[in-house]
Every structure is written in structure tokens, then in C-alpha cells.
Amino acid sequence: MRKSSRSSSIDPSSLSSSALVGLPLPDDSSLWNEVSGSLLPPALNYQKRNESLVSKLNKGHGKLAGIAKTRSLKPKAALQMQDFYTNLLSGLREEKGYLTKILGNIDTILKNRESLENEAKKKKRRGDDKEKAGKPAISKKRRTTGESIDNPLNLESGDQVVVQPVANKEWLLALVLRYIPEKRVYEVEDAEEDEDRPGTRNTYLCSVKTIIPVPKEGERRDEFPPGYSVIALYPGSSCFYSATVMVPPSKNKDPDYPGDYMVKFDDDQGFERGVEPRMVLEPPKRQK
Template sequence: MHSGKDSNERLNERSKRLSITSATSKDISEELSLWNQICTDLLNLYNLHKEAETVVQKTNKYHDKINGKPELLNPKVAKKLIESYNRVIEKATKEQKEITKTKDNLDILIALQNNSESGIEHKRKKRKMDKYLNSSKLKSHDNKQYKPLSPGNLVVVKPPGQDWLLASVLQYFPDKNKYEVEDVEDDEDRPGIKKRYIFPVKCVLEIPNEDNQKPYFPIGHEVLSLYPNSSCFYKATIIKTPNEHKNSSNGKPAYIVRFEDDDEAEREVPADRVLDMPPKMKLKEDK
């Protein structure tokens, strides 16, 4: 086990490297501030772990004595054992909260970093801007007349290491040009709790509503589509357009698409859940 001093030195070194790699980002102050907080959280987590380890060792000593001499188990010893169990639970709960907080901050930092690197890679390869309607909407994010989405608006985002997912807008930060969004589904590890994320405007895909003109995608076009009976979006190819697919299951405009790695199955997806693949906004794929 490394000492707290060694851990601190390693974290400070990583912080220095981060300041160099993100030097081209407009949000460098925010990223470094977030990283410093993560470094502090990791040191707190290390200390909490050591405290919990001490309590667990003490509890195990009680067990060893009782196992060796069962006659020692009396009401007084049992009371001490219960108190020891409660301390272990208390330490473990604090440690879990610190892990969750640190992970959330890391998710935000990775998203900001990936967005910066994605923009640099885009310029390097000089990718062609998309010719469909969604592309023009992306450009509008950069001008001063950008009208932010209202709380409750549905969007699609890609948290680091996860699939594209359906989320709801919580609030817009005009000074940072970022959104806070919330997953529409509960966290698998924490039922009843929805994960929240912060993304730059250009990393948020808007779901068309009745007030917005829906883009038209021709047969063979690659899209980002909601997988039926889920809240996740995946890469797919248009097989039939709403005009050709007149008999949708609910009478509303729908595409027939074929998802990657889906055994060539053709699936019906509502037109407002089929989005263009945005080259500028695509975060790094998992390696």
C-alpha cells in the first residue's frame, strides 16, 4: 500500500500533465478546478479506506477470540461486537458516498476532455459537414442568437463509456454554454435515482418536437436511432422512409431501420426518435 504522501505526489503529477494536454480548451479553468477537486476526493477516499480497514481488523479480532473460545461470548462482548459492526457500516457508507461523488466528477471531466479532443481530431481530418437539417442546427449553437432548450426537453447524450442515451434537460448555464441533463431511466446500481450529467451545448442532440421541422433521411442513410423498448440510441441504417412505410403500428410517421449487430433485423422506430449521425459531436468510442 502506498503512503498518502506518495499518492498526493502522483495526483499532483497527473494534474500537471492535465494542464498541458487541455491547454487548448476554452474551459481550462473549469477543468483544472474540477481535477483539483477530484484529487482532493481521492485523498479523502484513501484516508476513509484506511480508517475502515482499521475498524474491520478490530472486528476480526473479536471474531478470532470468540471462535477460539466460544465461552467468551457474553452480553458485554456481544454489545461490543454490534458496536463494531455499526462502525464498519458507517465507514463503508461514507466510503461509498465518496466513491460516487468522485466518479460523477470524473464522468464530467472525461466528457469535457473528450469533447475538446474530438474537436481537434475533427479539424485534423477536415471532415465534411453534414448536409442535412440537423447540421445547420449544430452551427446555430455557436452564434449569439442561440435559443436554449427549456427544462424538460428531451435530448440524446453520450456519457463516457456508455451508449447514447435519452435524457431530459434540467437547466442551461448561459455563462458556460452547457446543459445539465438527467437520464430518463433510473441508475441500475441505485434504483429510484437518476444519473445527472453536464455537457457542452454542441454535445447535446435535440429530440425534434411538434414545433421543430423533422429532418428527412433517405434510404441507406446512417442514423442514430432509439432501439425499440429501450432508452438507448445506436447506429442504424434507413431501410424504409415514413412515406414508403405508410402502415406504422400507431399511425404516426416512422422509419424502418436496421441496427448494427442486430442479426439483420428490421425494426420500426418513430420518426422523432431517429437522428442524424453528428460527426462533430461524436465522443471517443470505447477502446
């Protein structure tokens, strides 16, 4: 199973609205609303979750150091530490994804602001030149259209989805880039960098049938009951595999995975693993 080791040193709390007063312009309201409304809150939640996992890992290492001096390490303890690490890696990847999107939006806002300021200066110079020549300045209004773009899944740029780029192959976590109406496909970007080309990510064109939207942070859904067949994100990777729900979030009493599903992945030696609820989805065959 494909795994990833990503980290982020950016503090999302430094991106609060008070730190960016004066940046957003009217034309950039949607970008700014996305930052403050749907990107920053989950980034902060992942930061807290990751800090909690680091604390648990430190405690676990302390306990393991004492155990190693007196007796051999039990498989359950080893598996627990492995899950801590894989969940931390997964959480860091999610945090980095949100932060990358936040920084991308802010960069666009700044570039738009610079562009508008430059355009205003050019218009002023043109107006001054025309007045000097004794000609009245002619104002040109930009033409706008209210055309709506077909978007069957109502997905926005930056939304998380699960896609199957190659038929009958594995399902991958990805980010929506855009919808292409004339081709009736979505262009998406792999959530994980290409192992053979560090620093780059693959992009795919996917039809609606090969896309499963990931619920947004805070979106309410009915829980899957125990024994239900799902696909879930394997901890520490960007791949989704078939699994069976063992314990739903509302009944999970395990202090190491509060609020998570406990699932058993197919062909995973019967281990139960904790998975974030948003990353436990209806199997593709049941998608409507």
C-alpha cells in the first residue's frame, strides 16, 4: 500500500483574518471567504489533532523504553505505535493540503490587488494624456456575462475527491482543479507527490462515474453501521481500499481514536485501524 511522509512547519493560526486585514478586494471575496470559512478551520483542527498525536507518541516511546528493559514488545503495543505514526503522517498531509490551498488563495489575492493597482495607474496616465491633448477621456466598461458552467457534482477548485484514474485499479485521494464542460470531465490533482518525480503531482481527467466527493469538514452524514462494507483511506497513505466497519464513531470508546471509525481493511491480517469519518465512504458500486 502506498504511503507518504509529509510535514508542514507553517502555523495556520498566523493566517487569521486579523493578520490579513486590508488584503481582500471585492473581486476576491470568494477566495477570501474560502480561506476564512472552509480552509482555515479544518487546518487548525488538523494542527490540534497532530499535536495530540505527537504527545501520545512521546508518551508511548517512554513506555516502550521501560518495557524493552524488562520484556519483549507485545504485537498489540507495536501495532498501536504504528497506527500513531501512520495517523500522524496522514494528518500532516491533510494539514499541508489545506495550508497550501490557503497560501495559494492569498497569493492570488495579492497578485489581483497588484494587477488592479497597476491598471488604475495606467488608466490615470491615459486620462491625463487625453486631457492634455484636449480630448475627453473615454471610459470603457468591461463586459461581463452571467453564464453558468455545467458542474454535475457541484465541486469547486480545491475540493477533496476520491478518483479512479485507471479502470479497475486503486482509488486515490485527489484535489479538484476544474471542470471541463466540453469534455464532461473533471481535472484533478493527486494529493500525493509522484514517487518517481519528487516535487511534482500527477493530474488526471476523470468522468463523473470515477469520482466520489469527500464530505466537507463539519458536514453531517448518517453513520455506517457495524458490518457495513465501505472504502476507506488507509492510514498514512493516499489510497482507498475496501474495508468493513467494526465500530462507528458514536460508539468508539478507544481513547487513541476518538471520533473515528474502527475498520478492518481487506487483506490486512485482520487488524482494526482508526480512520477519520470523512475518509470512510460508500463503495463505488453503490454510488448513484
